[in-house]
Amino acid sequence: MPSLSSLLSVLSLSSLALGAPHVVKRAQTVWLAGDSTMAKASDNTQGWGEYLKYSLSLPVNNKAIGGRSARSYTVEGRFQTIIDSVASNDIVIIEFGHNDGGSLTPTDNGRTDCPGAGAETCKSTYNGQAVTVLTYPAYLVNAGKALVAKGAKVIIASPTPNNPWEGGTFSYTSPRFTTYGKSAVSQIGSSAMFVDHGLYVANIFKTLGKAKVDTLFPNDHTHTSAAGAETVEKAFVKALLCGGGGFLDGFVKNGTASVEGACV
Ligand SMILES: *[C@@H]1O[C@H](CO)[C@@H](O)[C@H](O)[C@H]1NC(C)=O
Numbered sequence: 001m002p003s004l005s006s007l008l009s010v011l012s013l014s015s016l017a018l019g020a021p022h023v024v025k026r027a028q029t030v031w032l033a034g035d036s037t038m039a040k041a042s043d044n045t046q047g048w049g050e051y052l053k054y055s056l057s058l059p060v061n062n063k064a065i066g067g068r069s070a071r072s073y074t075v076e077g078r079f080q081t082i083i084d085s086v087a088s089n090d091i092v093i094i095e096f097g098h099n100d101g102g103s104l105t106p107t108d109n110g111r112t113d114c115p116g117a118g119a120e121t122c123k124s125t126y127n128g129q130a131v132t133v134l135t136y137p138a139y140l141v142n143a144g145k146a147l148v149a150k151g152a153k154v155i156i157a158s159p160t161p162n163n164p165w166e167g168g169t170f171s172y173t174s175p176r177f178t179t180y181g182k183s184a185v186s187q188i189g190s191s192a193m194f195v196d197h198g199l200y201v202a203n204i205f206k207t208l209g210k211a212k213v214d215t216l217f218p219n220d221h222t223h224t225s226a227a228g229a230e231t232v233e234k235a236f237v238k239a240l241l242c243g244g245g246g247f248l249d250g251f252v253k254n255g256t257a258s259v260e261g262a263c264v
Helices: 004-019 048-054 070-075 078-085 136-149 176-188 197-208 210-215 226-242
Strands: 030-034 060-062 091-095 121-126 129-134 153-157 192-195
Touching (some): 048 060, 048 226, 070 078, 078 136, 091 136, 129 136, 136 153, 136 176, 153 176, 197 210, 197 226
Parallel strands (some): 030 091, 153 192
């Protein structure tokens, strides 16, 4: 039977070990900032961000939320929450566009951006308050630079297309957000990269054909079913892999050839 003093010394040793400073190194995390096309849904639609975890060996924290634009995501402090939470080498995927268009007049809906590709500003009134509205790229550059300052890597993606078959024949033209996203990436610098998600989704939708693609949009031309979200997610991964994987190189479970679609 061990003596009391030897028991005590074992206890104190183990409490020392427990109390010893040790750094808990969590896995690099992928953060998603976007709108309903990326967000977790609660109806018969789904956002593509919910499927990304299946293709990556990193945890994915989907902070996308329906109805948001680059502007409202900023003004509501949602980028700031991610900026405050990211650790060095985390990867933040930003994808907006569906709620960024429209006009500030006669009524500002709180989402529309100031038109333009640069440092233009618009004076507006939202909810009875005088506000200054920035351009789409300005919001992304501000968020991107703050994330990079925290050591994160930023991926800016072009928005998903609305059903490109809705007019009867296939039609997809890159929206202005594609150019804006590329411009934002070049302003943020080498810790940012662009993924032409919209183009890759459009190409896969073209191959699938109208009958199939129409079934992936159960309610309207913007929001996909769960199956549609999976297709849209795979298009993102394909675009990423075709570009060499970028900041997610080594963390994608799938080989380039095994993912549907073709490199552009
Ligand atoms: C990658 O493989 C996993 C199974 O390991 C699968 O769940 C996922 O959908 C695949 N991703 C793509 C983009 O094909």
